Amino acid sequence: MPLRKITSLRSVLQLRDRRLNTAVYPMPFTRVEVATLTVIEGSLHVLLALRAEDPHAGQWALPGGVLRIDRDASLEAAARRVMGERLGLEGLALRQLVATGGPSRDPRASWTLSVVYRSLVPAQSVSASPGKRIKDLRWYPVDDLKEPAPLAFDHARLVELAVEDVRAAVDQLELPFDFLPATFTLGELQLSCEQLLGHALDKSSFRRRLADRDLVEPVPGSMRGGAFRPAQVYRRKSAT
Amino acid sequence: MPLRKITSLRSVLQLRDRRLNTAVYPMPFTRVEVATLTVIEGSLHVLLALRAEDPHAGQWALPGGVLRIDRDASLEAAARRVMGERLGLEGLALRQLVATGGPSRDPRASWTLSVVYRSLVPAQSVSASPGKRIKDLRWYPVDDLKEPAPLAFDHARLVELAVEDVRAAVDQLELPFDFLPATFTLGELQLSCEQLLGHALDKSSFRRRLADRDLVEPVPGSMRGGAFRPAQVYRRKSAT
DNA sequence: TCAAAAGTGTTGCTTGTACACCCATGT
DNA sequence: ACATGGGTGTACAAGCAACACTTTTGA
Structure with a gap:
């Protein structure tokens, strides 16, 4: 794209010229x-x-x-x-x-x-x-x-x-919501965090910390059942 | 200093010339x-x-x-x-x-x-x-x-x-040793921290936290007496 | 009924705060 | 003696880790 090259070059010269009388710094x-x-x-x-x-x-x-x-x-x-x-x-x-x-x-x-x-x-x-x-x-x-x-x-x-x-x-429980899907179970969330950290977390502590901080909220009727007991689905709780 | 100006200008042109065949970005x-x-x-x-x-x-x-x-x-x-x-x-x-x-x-x-x-x-x-x-x-x-x-x-x-x-x-008790004098009493140190933070600290907590972290050490015989009871003088304990 | 994951409760440790209390000194 | 800052001890609360426990499902 020769056009872009020309404008870019012009900018360099402009910068040089404009400052030439005071001081020129590369x-x-x-x-x-x-x-x-x-x-x-x-x-x-x-x-x-x-x-x-x-x-x-x-x-x-x-x-x-x-x-x-x-x-x-x-x-x-x-x-x-x-x-x-x-x-x-x-x-x-x-x-x-x-x-x-x-x-x-x-x-x-x-x-x-x-x-x-x-x-x-x-x-x-x-x-x-x-x-x-x-x-x-x-x-x-x-x-x-x-x-x-x-x-x-x-x-x-x-x-x-x-x-x-x-x-x-x-x-610090600054959850990477860009990285996470829009909705998730707490188990999935914990697994993501564990994978990011590289070590296991305690389930009970993890949930209490989440609750204390008011970071996620349950999606009302929504449950997700894998092979076993279905889990409540959560989503990000928008900060107000 | 006209000499410096010339070298600086030359650098600009060098940069421009050297990259001219590939792409020029200002x-x-x-x-x-x-x-x-x-x-x-x-x-x-x-x-x-x-x-x-x-x-x-x-x-x-x-x-x-x-x-x-x-x-x-x-x-x-x-x-x-x-x-x-x-x-x-x-x-x-x-x-x-x-x-x-x-x-x-x-x-x-x-x-x-x-x-x-x-x-x-x-x-x-x-x-x-x-x-x-x-x-x-x-x-x-x-x-x-x-x-x-x-x-x-x-x-x-x-x-x-x-x-x-x-x-x-x-x-976090990352003490600004560049800012502090080489030796100081714990009272002086606490006062500095309080001034930096903009609020008072508890004396007992502050000292225990210092001790736990092994950040300062007493200068053996050295005491500093103001108007009242003399205080032990401390210095930074170099990390090993 | 059993495996597997969801979900809850209990204990105790660690860290830090609040506050009370003694200590040493010059006036 | 007492005011003043130096220095220490104890009690309490918050936050969190460890771990035990109950619940709910499909196979």
Whole structure:
């Protein structure tokens, strides 16, 4: 798309020209990266992309993209756009983890800044389509990330941060309603939390904590019967 | 310094040229801002700068500066440099609060990104010297920031974040040893925490919590006598 | 009637608050 | 002696983990 290239280039020159009389500072190559987590077969996984091009070509890394100041209204919007382009996901909850930057992180630019977000999605909802500069896109279990060879850049640490953040949130019973189905039984909810945390929870404590916090409410007549005693179906109780 | 200008300009062109064959993206105008907190006369204050130039000229804002990719080895280093230049402070603990960005935050550029840090310093240590583009530099109490007229940009929210962050840390007994003198009595320590938090603490609870966590240790023979019963002097117990 | 999951109650630990009480010192 | 801050002990409440227990269903 040559048109976009031209407008982008013009913006660079504009910025340069406008500030030329006062002071000219080169700006960092700015990206957003997204650590996307999900639960597969009972354990936490993170979505990784196999890099096709040369900063760390052939290594796995968090999917991300360049900040587009001509299109993104905010950093979060940039992350959201990247999620949409790369994963076909719209309107999910994103949380900023950290911004990190320095020289020699990426040979394409002399100084790179990355703003890192995390999100939690149902695994099925991802329409993984390896696109430009990505050879492959896969879920990896967070608990042994050494296996697919070390991650590119400092992304191993970023994945750790994302996992800690999610687990801290679930520990505080900040339930990931974007990740959960609209309705669920308490057993299903507890199982989800256990899978996110990586350890078992006590049923009684879990239910009392839920009740104390007024987080969910029963859906009146609705029950869900598996093979055995049917369970009350719950839904998120909207905060007022 | 015309030499610096030339090298900076060259960097811009380098970046442009090197990426010209693949894609050219204009990058955001990138700054770091620092919310510097201290205790004055028993209550939390934040250091604000009176802006001389036009984005919000005449309004108070957090001191900050442009990221200099030719000089800063990391975002935190940039914040540290700004602290040094603006406040004459070296080597203090900084914590990243958030990165925020968008168009139309600053008329000088079409898109601005700010990475925000907070620090906690002893008020006396600041050699406040209003410098370039700053008319005045003053401490304002965080509890009524409406007084000096609304803060520039979204800095009121950033100050709130900094205050919440500091208070959360003190609540967890993450003691701000950079802020405290090297040795102190438990009474002094408790008073500092109370001033940071903005409310009183129970003496007995406070001491038991300190003891449980093994955070401080008595300096063997050392006592400090005010007008009345002398108190044991403590120091930080280095984590092992 | 039994397995399996739903759902409830009871105990006790841990953490922190509230508050009372002694201790040491200068005036 | 007493006022003042240093320092300690006890009682109580909240939050939560551990665990035992009852209930309801399909097979």
